[in-house]
């Protein structure tokens with residue numbers, strides 16, 4: 001059985017106790033729910049991969065309570081330090097070389113000599129990390145390849161019985177995963193667009209480079225990890241992007257003030273045309289429309305501005321042919 005823990009002092013203490021004991025606990029963050037375990041324990045990290053059914057070569061994000069804790073795990077260059085100062089706590093993950101005495105399990109970074117680090121903005125998450133007194137490894141709390149969870153119910157629908165507990169912090173306010181950045185040769189490379197939008201990043205870091213594949217400094221920047229599998233974040237139903245019309249047996253994921261009519265079921269990500277609101281509703285909407293009685297999901301065009309870039313990245317992956 002998976003316990004549902006309330007977001008109060010008692011729930012927090014129980015979640016921390018379970019994590020210290022090496023158990024798996026799903027935790028809320030400002031982006032999506034994470035499937036957390038003690039990042040310093042090989043056994044606990046291995047249990048994450050087992051519960052998710054995730055290929056073990058896909059490395060995990062390490063969550064810490066503050067920037068100072070991150071400095072003990074990774075080696076910061078000046079631009080990474082500036083980005084951390086600007087955006088932590090918040091939806092930014094930095095890829096950094098491991099510090100010499102880094103206690104994080106090698107399994108968590110899947111053999112790379114770099115580490116993905118982030119300080120979550122959610123107070124509850126940081127309080128839990130502080131109470132657990134260790135960094136937490138946490139991928140999104142969904143079975144591998146499925147849509148990321150933004151509520152405790154979503155977590156249970158995928159992982160019920162496979163994890164010790166879920167800390168119920170309500171709906172995640174941002175709704176898409178963190179933006180992943182790696183500084184190479186003094187420039188910020190975006191490895192995954194996410195909850196921190198490009199304009200904010202460029203205001204702090206200057207022009208950024210988008211790099212679709214995960215890279216490893218050791219190999220001079222060549223892609224070494226398949227971190228971003230093409231087919232990812234996938235509902236069972238087939239997605240049709242940039243739809244200008246919709247069939248009666250399709251579901252419609254709409255955007256903006258003029259949704260197409262005639263679909264079997266419709267969810268509008270943002271009638272006002274706001275990409276931040278659309279991001280916060282994206283994964284719940286994909287789950288709700290993923291019904292057996294529809295032929296597929298038609299998706300109206302969504303502009304790339306603001307969090308629209310992350311929304312379109314996730315939709316493109318969800319629409320990719322299944323491998």
Ligand code: TXA
Nearest residue numbers: 031033034059060112114115116139140177178214227
């Ligand atoms: O918002 C988020 O980032 C959420 C919450 C729970 O924090 N977490 C999340 O984790 O989305 P996950 O495991 O679903 O995605 C982690 C991504 C993967 O694409 C992985 O390949 C990449 O981070 N990653 C992790 N370590 C890396 C490294 N050393 N080098 C390059 N990419 C790395």
Ligand code: MG
Nearest residue numbers: 139140141148
């Ligand atoms: Mg994920």
